[in-house]
Amino acid sequence: MDDNQERLARCFLAVFPRLAKADVLQASQTSVSGWDSVATVTLLTTVEEEFGIQVDLENLDQLTSFDSILRYVKGALGQ
Amino acid sequence: MKLIEALQIANTEAASPDGSCVAALCCGFTPLHLKTFVAAYFRRSFPARAVKVKTGLYGDLAGTIENLDTKVDFVLVAIEWPDLDARLGLRTTGNWGPASLAQIVTDAQAQLLRLQSAIEAVASRPVPVVICPPTLPFPPVFFSRPNEADSLQLNLRRLWNNFAAQLSDHASIALVNPQELDRISPPAARHDARAELASGFPYQLPHTDVVARLLVELAVPRLPKKGLITDLDDTVWLGILGDDGVQGISWDLDHQSQLHATYQQLLNALVESGVLLAVASNNDPSLVAEAFARADLVLNPKYVYPVEASRGPKSEAIKRILQAWNVAPDSLVFVDDNPLELAEVGAAYPGVEGILFPKHDPAAILEFFRTLRDRFGKRRIHDEDRERLASLRQSREFHETVHGAGTLDSVLQGAEGRIKFTYDKIPVDSRALELINKTNQFNLNARRYTEASWSSLLSQDNCWLQIAEYEDRFARLGKISVIGGYREGNRLAVSTWVMSCRAFSRRIEYHCLRELLEHFDATEIEFDFIPTERNGPVRDFLAALTGKLPESATAITAELFREKCPPLYHQKK
Numbered sequence: 118m119d120d121n122q123e124r125l126a127r128c129f130l131a132v133f134p135r136l137a138k139a140d141v142l143q144a145s146q147t148s149v150s151g152w153d154s155v156a157t158v159t160l161l162t163t164v165e166e167e168f169g170i171q172v173d174l175e176n177l178d179q180l181t182s183f184d185s186i187l188r189y190v191k192g193a194l195g196q
Numbered sequence: 197m198k199l200i201e202a203l204q205i206a207n208t209e210a211a212s213p214d215g216s217c218v219a220a221l222c223c224g225f226t227p228l229h230l231k232t233f234v235a236a237y238f239r240r241s242f243p244a245r246a247v248k249v250k251t252g253l254y255g256d257l258a259g260t261i262e263n264l265d266t267k268v269d270f271v272l273v274a275i276e277w278p279d280l281d282a283r284l285g286l287r288t289t290g291n292w293g294p295a296s297l298a299q300i301v302t303d304a305q306a307q308l309l310r311l312q313s314a315i316e317a318v319a320s321r322p323v324p325v326v327i328c329p330p331t332l333p334f335p336p337v338f339f340s341r342p343n344e345a346d347s348l349q350l351n352l353r354r355l356w357n358n359f360a361a362q363l364s365d366h367a368s369i370a371l372v373n374p375q376e377l378d379r380i381s382p383p384a385a386r387h388d389a390r391a392e393l394a395s396g397f398p399y400q401l402p403h404t405d406v407v408a409r410l411l412v413e414l415a416v417p418r419l420p421k422k423g424l425i426t427d428l429d430d431t432v433w434l435g436i437l438g439d440d441g442v443q444g445i446s447w448d449l450d451h452q453s454q455l456h457a458t459y460q461q462l463l464n465a466l467v468e469s470g471v472l473l474a475v476a477s478n479n480d481p482s483l484v485a486e487a488f489a490r491a492d493l494v495l496n497p498k499y500v501y502p503v504e505a506s507r508g509p510k511s512e513a514i515k516r517i518l519q520a521w522n523v524a525p526d527s528l529v530f531v532d533d534n535p536l537e538l539a540e541v542g543a544a545y546p547g548v549e550g551i552l553f554p555k556h557d558p559a560a561i562l563e564f565f566r567t568l569r570d571r572f573g574k575r576r577i578h579d580e581d582r583e584r585l586a587s588l589r590q591s592r593e594f595h596e597t598v599h600g601a602g603t604l605d606s607v608l609q610g611a612e613g614r615i616k617f618t619y620d621k622i623p624v625d626s627r628a629l630e631l632i633n634k635t636n637q638f639n640l641n642a643r644r645y646t647e648a649s650w651s652s653l654l655s656q657d658n659c660w661l662q663i664a665e666y667e668d669r670f671a672r673l674g675k676i677s678v679i680g681g682y683r684e685g686n687r688l689a690v691s692t693w694v695m696s697c698r699a700f701s702r703r704i705e706y707h708c709l710r711e712l713l714e715h716f717d718a719t720e721i722e723f724d725f726i727p728t729e730r731n732g733p734v735r736d737f738l739a740a741l742t743g744k745l746p747e748s749a750t751a752i753t754a755e756l757f758r759e760k761c762p763p764l765y766h767q768k769k
Contacts, residue, residue: 167200
């Protein structure tokens with residue numbers, strides 16, 4: 118995992134403590150139990166705090182997996 | 197604390213769960229991250245207990261409090277202006293026209309009355325309730341310009357202040373201090389309008405952290421320190437007594453040393469609220485006595501005991517003070533203007549908290565005063581607090597008398613001791629609970645209780661409680677022993693027993709047990725003894741009764757007690 122992946126994985130593991138570390142990269146709203154609307158808000162707030170970015174609320178519907186959030190973060194960071 | 201850290205802490209399971217802690221977080225907004233931070237701070241406060249934070253319905257703060265489960269240990273209430281009238285928030289559209297503003301005040305008043313009634317009912321169970329006042333600004337409801345405090349706004353604040361002042365008188369209710377909140381969380385950086393509109397959670401994360409921390413700190417207050425040891429030169433006064441002479445030292449405006457007078461004034465106030473005060477100074481004792489005799493001294497010299505003035509290391513003076521006070525190093529604060537002295541004491545006594553006196557920095561000295569209030573602050577002052585210094589001096593007189601007389605029996609015979617026992621479980625005696633939670637030496641098992649868990653224990657039918665008050669010609673010690681437990685026929689099980697160290701050497705512990713056996717006509721007492729690093733005195737007492745050092749629970753029959761009990765001279769009141 119690169120640095121961004123590591124930091125994002127830390128956010129996922131904090132919000133979903135039962136998620137195994139080995140499954141983080143494949144995590145999605147359909148595969149993670151307990152990923153509801155409250156968890157989405159909590160997850161994205163930890164991501165905002167961790168990366169110092171602000172998530173556009175209009176993109177919430179698309180941010181439903183580790184991969185999509187990682188792509189969003191990289192875009193917000195200009196990478 | 198960052199949110200990710202709070203999540204990690206909140207999700208940590210207790211290593212070996214020893215009971216549980218249930219907290220109700222009551223707020224009208226979506227609790228979201230506030231719940232996470234509150235859970236994290238409770239987890240830190242109770243590392244060995246399972247922590248559960250319950251929340252209520254969105255937009256119904258009063259209803260949430262009114263419908264609280266009876267099995268909660270703490271109630272935390274975070275009130276914001278929309279809880280008093282929805283028109284004071286962003287998520288509800290209402291009428292902000294000038295004609296409707298008076299109605300907002302009227303409705304807010306009615307809502308505050310409902311909240312007061314609900315909160316007082318919970319607090320009377322009793323359950324500790326902590327309330328955070330509104331922290332967010334009013335929305336642009338009022339027709340005046342933002343720089344003017346109009347009467348409607350001021351009336352809302354007046355209603356709030358009346359509400360808060362009335363609740364603050366209740367023994368089980370604590371309120372977060374808005375001044376402290378402003379100090380830590382700048383008002384302009386608290387509101388997250390984006391999050392409020394999106395999710396109903398109105399706080400920025402740093403503000404959430406502060407609100408959660410202050411709520412939990414008040415719900416689970418740490419024990420106040422017991423004693424303050426202060427240096428004198430450039431601390432209690434400006435100047436070096438040995439160099440400048442008694443008239444050369446100062447504490448007034450003329451000499452730019454007024455802050456030293458303020459420090460003296462604060463020391464007086466601390467002593468009057470039960471803090472022990474001693475001096476450790478590298479000075480000639482006779483010079484110190486002369487300085488203490490100056491008529492303009494603000495500090496009351498009678499409040500200082502003992503005065504250790506000598507040329508040796510400060511740690512040696514601290515050692516003698518610890519012996520005189522019979523307290524543990526971690527219950528002390530040592531104030532000195534010299535970092536080297538602080539380091540020397542810190543090396544000898546790592547538990548003693550050293551605080552640097554910032555002698556030439558008025559801004560820093562205000563922060564220093566705040567720190568002292570933080571370390572010694574308490575919610576209530578009991579009679580025992582006011583009499584602590586006097587009883588300490590008299591206790592020394594007592595021990596010197598014992599030493600001079602040669603036998604304890606002869607001193608106790610002439611001590612005119614009077615002991616009073618009470619067995620009332622209700623209302624909860626806050627001094628008894630305080631004694632249980634702060635006593636380390638004569639403490640059967642170091643088991644601590646919250647107000648709720650203590651009340652719950654006392655409410656059980658077969659539970660009993662004995663509180664002993666003592667006075668003799670040397671001192672009025674007040675409430676000094678608390679024993680609690682269960683009764684099964686003629687057998688008593690003691691689950692809690694603490695006795696103030698000020699009551700040692702008077703055979704009060706024997707008197708308490710004899711009274712207990714007689715009161716319940718008991719034939720045996722079992723003690724739920726658990727050894728700790730510091731409860732040697734209770735272990736030695738049990739060993740004297742049973743003939744062997746206890747390592748766990750131990751029992752004694754009434755017959756054996758009568759055989760081992762030495763002569764008791766106190767008169768029962």
